[in-house]
Amino acid sequence: MSMIVPTETLVKYDNPTLVSKNTDKRTKPKTPKTDNKQAGTIAVTGSGGPLPGLPKNKLTPVEAQKNQQTEEILNSILPPREWSEEGQLWKQCVSSTPATRLDVINLQEQLDTKLQQRQARETGICPVRRELYSQCFDELIRQVTINCSERGTLLLRVRDEIRMTIAAYQTLYESSVAFGVRKALMSEQGKGDMEERIEKLSEEKRDLEQQVLELKNKCDAIEKRENENRKLEEKKHQEEIQALKKTNTQLQAQLEGIIAPQKK
Template sequence: MIPPPDSLLRYDPPVLVSRLAEQRRPRAGSGGGGSSSAPPPPRPPKGGLPPPRPGRAAEPAQPAREVLNAILPPREWAEDGRLWVQEVSVAPSTRADVVRLQERLDLRLQQRQARETGICPVRRELYSQCFDELIRETTINCAERGLLLLRVRDEIQMTIAAYQTLYESSVAFGMRKALQAEQGKSDMEKRIAELEEEKQELEKQVNEQKAKCEAIEKRENERRQTEEKKHTEEVQFLKRTNQQLKAQLEAIIAPDK
């Protein structure tokens, strides 16, 4: 396990707790020899200080140490078979330290190429470390104020987690809707192809019916023209016959006069 990366939160120098091989080795007897590292203190209740540890002397920095260990737990790591523990620093900060913290924050943002706008995990991590450092500095001067800032930090993290869950669920919902739309698009394309084929078939039938109508009209026109010609010839024939009969009648009647 590699050591934890450098953080904006100020820590004390790491302390060697024990060797992992010695921890795995079974102890002889049931004596009361305790381990060299004490368990981390419990998390303080909301709005109150943690209970004092029994059997320890009342040191001036001990309450701040306990509150800080409860708010910002020590980090542990193993290196070369050794277990190291690093607690947050209880040293008070000056105005120069705050200015230096701001400069380090700006430098880290630039070095890690954090985005200035939008969602950026790198920027969120660095600002979270900076806020933890501010909580540490405030807790040393006033434990109650530090606990209140802890509640603010937890509320912010809970809100961000809720927004992240909402974002993930909205992305999943969008993916489902996109898949449904894609499936619906495929069905609609299939339906459109069927309707296009039906349209072409109907257009073909319309063209056939138009061709039949044109053929019938052409045939009827030819038949009408033929009948009109025949009728005209019959009329002409009857007129000539009438003229001839009229002339014959006049020829018969004329000598009698």
């Protein structure tokens, strides 16, 4: 299965080696040429160790075993990169060459350069800045692991914990965004119903206000009519009282007229 040629990285890798597809064994390393496509990758990743195919200094069995253990730990922390190009399978392992003070200074300069070239944001969330700092941290883990594998393993745990925390926050953010979108869609869908209900309630309110006004006018008319009726009744009552008083006066005068001759 073909893979894309690995891109530039701040992690220091050895020169790529050619791997046979049929036997899946490592063949004689191929020394890269300046006009080859891999030359660009090698120039970027850098090589602090001896070129494959060139004679190395003879190591004691203890040193050879220690280097092998270091390479195994490095490969477990930073797995080798593999890709296919022109029908050939290439493999590139992380470098096991110890880092010097100059390498650390160069790493810092490369980090600053990459941040400027890729226009990474200085503040806020920036995937480019996060990627470059992640590569820089991997390179620091590689440098520390070569000198002390236990310290490198501990830094690996720290790196994995940071990545897991960031992934958890990212999942939480995506869930929050999805929840917000769902709520927005639900509110948008129910907006028409709510507007229709508001219009209906407003119409009912206008009808009720009209009914209140009509009833108020009716009450005023009834109160006015009742006041007029009361005044008429009072006037009629007063007239009846005056008539009764007049009749009483007449009867009293007649009665006195009848009683007076009898006394004489």
